Amino acid sequence: MARVEIGQHLGMSPASVSDLAASLLDEGVLVTEETADQSSGLIRGRPKVRLFFADTLGSVIGVWTGFNRIELRLVDSAGRNRASRHMERPLRNLEAGELMDVLAGTISAFAQETGAPNVKAVGLACQGYVDTRDGIVAWSPVLGARDLPLASGLSQRLGKPVLIENDASAMAFAIAQRDPVLRSGRTACLMVGDGVGLGFLIEGELYRGARFGGSEFGHVRLRRSGPQCRCGGRGCIEAYLADYALHRDAQLIDHRPAPTVLIPSESAMTPIVEQARAGDATLMKLFHEAGEVLGDAASILIQTLEPDHIVICGPGTRAMDLLRPSFEAALESQTIPELKALATIRVVESSMDLLTEGVVMQALRELDFDLARLKAA
Amino acid sequence: MARVEIGQHLGMSPASVSDLAASLLDEGVLVTEETADQSSGLIRGRPKVRLFFADTLGSVIGVWTGFNRIELRLVDSAGRNRASRHMERPLRNLEAGELMDVLAGTISAFAQETGAPNVKAVGLACQGYVDTRDGIVAWSPVLGARDLPLASGLSQRLGKPVLIENDASAMAFAIAQRDPVLRSGRTACLMVGDGVGLGFLIEGELYRGARFGGSEFGHVRLRRSGPQCRCGGRGCIEAYLADYALHRDAQLIDHRPAPTVLIPSESAMTPIVEQARAGDATLMKLFHEAGEVLGDAASILIQTLEPDHIVICGPGTRAMDLLRPSFEAALESQTIPELKALATIRVVESSMDLLTEGVVMQALRELDFDLARLKAA
């Protein structure tokens, strides 16, 4: 952004912005645009000089841990993506110490192989109840550990600050960073995939509950009886919508033996979706029910949070065409029209590496705060 | 509060507080404590001099409109209650203009009779979807009008600024003003009475949705089928918990004719509660179901908002002893223990005049803001 724009954005006079920018340029935190001008030619007057963060201030690594997959990403201080990688690696059944050793090893190997310059911080996102402030994973289906001090554990092993975050929150943050509209007002972001998570943003800032961030919204029980959920209950949102639930129920319908795959991969889901699209009645019914539950879930969100935007994202959107009719119908019938009219609903087909982008941005922010604190001291 | 305390509270130095206080004392906005000292005697050192808002800066009238009742309250600028009154007056079936005439008439008569000194503003709370910012009641079961520009209408008639607010929000605000604990963190306040409303506070500030404030949480549908709700649907929270629902179902159980009382008064509810307490099995079942629904509602709130505090308030708490067993059981069985442990749940037996206090405080706040703006100009 150019100095004038920053001023308008922050409600400050150009004089003040100029002042501050000058000192940050001196310190090397900011750099000015080199490329003379690309779009001007129509605009009269002195051209804007855009300011960027320098790309020499270090870098940040973002990590996402899924059930049997780790995604890694390296971003420099200018916000540019330098490298990314994913690998298959089941993390369950590891003892707490082992788990942190494996993660730390994977991260530092990635840093070494990509020649990561001056890694300043690491951000990690995973499913479950993540206490970002204290750096503790209270519970996660992925890591299979309780009250795990993951941030301090990794921080010790890597010698760098580590920020941990709920994955739906990280995803919501990343999606909102890409679209200014979603950064204004309240945005509820439902992530459907291995589970069902909720990331909630108020004016672009992540909503934090009493302790955790994004909620495991999937465990809200919408039906008094219903399919079995991982949490032990029945009729949870997740028990209809999550990949594992759809996969399991598809198997059961075919009268095949009980499923052996606890966490279906993308390739295991594809045939189910395609058979349903081809017209398989029993599978269609599964997706119909799932869509209905998704509609009920959105309805609850609307009537509780009254958001400006609802975003449906995550791998589960692959079958949105199958979910949509019953989703719309349920949403319509359950929601007071006055409220429904206020919320725009959009589907964002977001891959999991958007998520690592999200944690990186969160971690960058933390660094900024530290920088501010350092300057104050 | 004394100057030192204000400083600690605001994180400012005593010097700055002293400065600002001096100018406000000059302007007559603040006054110092007259009564020499009441509690000291044990504390050494120069005694604190407490500062109060002057009571000569005008007053504010708070109004609550229920189904067949209007509550009024006059508060001076020092926050002291000067007068309050309530009157029976059904407001339904009035045309928009008439309605505002009646309300304006009632309010100015109250002001005149109580000799209200220099009324600066009026705050009004009612059930329904209230757009505080634009001063429009989008829908209210009480006023029976749609998209009513109530604030501007009353403001014109009274010649004063008028603030309107959802009643559950006003109640939540008032309750939190009385208890500092509820002003820290996130507080979800369920008001059970004529309907079921939700006021949500984040760090003591009312949460605002896309347009309205407190949500008509009662219309979240928890059961796919169930008793009839005023909104036309079935199985809404309200259809189990609200006074009208309990009253209606109690009548139906007794095989009496369809209820003629749409909005039961307190005296109509008392015998129902007492018969249930006495052991009437069918009535007990009604309260049992209502408690269960209340538990489910609290569970949804916990898993969506992750609040630090849940407050159950409103006239419906009169039967809390009957609701509690099934409430606790439902809450327990539906909620992830990690989340439930974070929220304290309390029942506040709050009368409706607490509510008028709430709107008054809201309106006072608006005035303060205006004062700040005036001083800036």
Place this chain on the structure above:
DNA sequence: TTCTTTAATTCGAATGACGAATAAATAGGC
């Protein structure tokens, strides 16, 4: 070349907050 337009900088002034020193008002001890 000169004028217009927009961006950025410089400089002086105003504001607000703070630290340090000081004054004020009390209780306790002798």
Place this chain on the structure above:
DNA sequence: GCCTATTTATTCGTCATTCGAATTAAAGAA
């Protein structure tokens, strides 16, 4: 009754921020 300790409040000089106004810079238009 006097002195000391203790806590509260004020005064004053200093410092950092921010802004308005004027100025300089860099382009296109005439």
